[in-house]
Amino acid sequence: MPVRRLNHAVLYVRDVSRAVAFYTEVLGFRTSVEIPERAAFLSAPDSLNDHDLGLFAVGAQAPGPQQGRVGLYHLAWEVGTLGELAEIGQKLTEQGALVGATDHVVSKSFYAKDPDGNEFEVMWRVPREDWPTDDQQHGLLRLDLAGAIERWGTDLATGAAAGSAT
Numbered sequence: 566m567p568v569r570r571l572n573h574a575v576l577y578v579r580d581v582s583r584a585v586a587f588y589t590e591v592l593g594f595r596t597s598v599e600i601p602e603r604a605a606f607l608s609a610p611d612s613l614n615d616h617d618l619g620l621f622a623v624g625a626q627a628p629g630p631q632q633g634r635v636g637l638y639h640l641a642w643e644v645g646t647l648g649e650l651a652e653i654g655q656k657l658t659e660q661g662a663l664v665g666a667t668d669h670v671v672s673k674s675f676y677a678k679d680p681d682g683n684e685f686e687v688m689w690r691v692p693r694e695d696w697p698t699d700d701q702q703h704g705l706l707r708l709d710l711a712g713a714i715e716r717w718g719t720d721l722a723t724g725a726a727a728g729s730a731t
Contacts, residue, residue, distance in 0.1 A: 648719030
């Protein structure tokens with residue numbers, strides 16, 4: 566029985582209220598259930614899941630994630646349009662959370678860290694017909710969001726938003 570997709574992620578955070586504010590304000594999640602000071606369950610807009618992100622408090626003195634140690638590197642949240650990616654990129658910048666931007670050729674991505682240092686990616690999937698063939702360039706490039714918007718526009722829905730993946 567093969568795995569079909571990631572259903573939800575759960576993160577340990579120092580302060581649930583602070584984490585809820587970040588994920589709702591920046592990524593547009595909505596709170597499904599919150600247990601004050603202990604846990605919260607959030608859902609992405611238009612999600613059919615009971616929750617897409619769980620947050621569990623471990624206390625203000627808990628150490629944060631450490632690069633180079635065994636553990637989760639990052640989660641990737643997919644948006645439906647380049648316009649949405651641009652909007653979230655602006656919010657991440659305003660929050661001081663943005664740590665990188667990459668063109669993966671098959672996707673366009675921003676990388677950020679939440680208030681507890683948990684890294685995540687917000688990405689837009691390039692239409693499948695525009696993916697490179699075996700003899701074309703693959704790899705990591707500098708993100709040229711303006712160039713991508715010029716090519717595909719701000720409203721082209723791809724991936725899950727277009728109904729091609731779940």
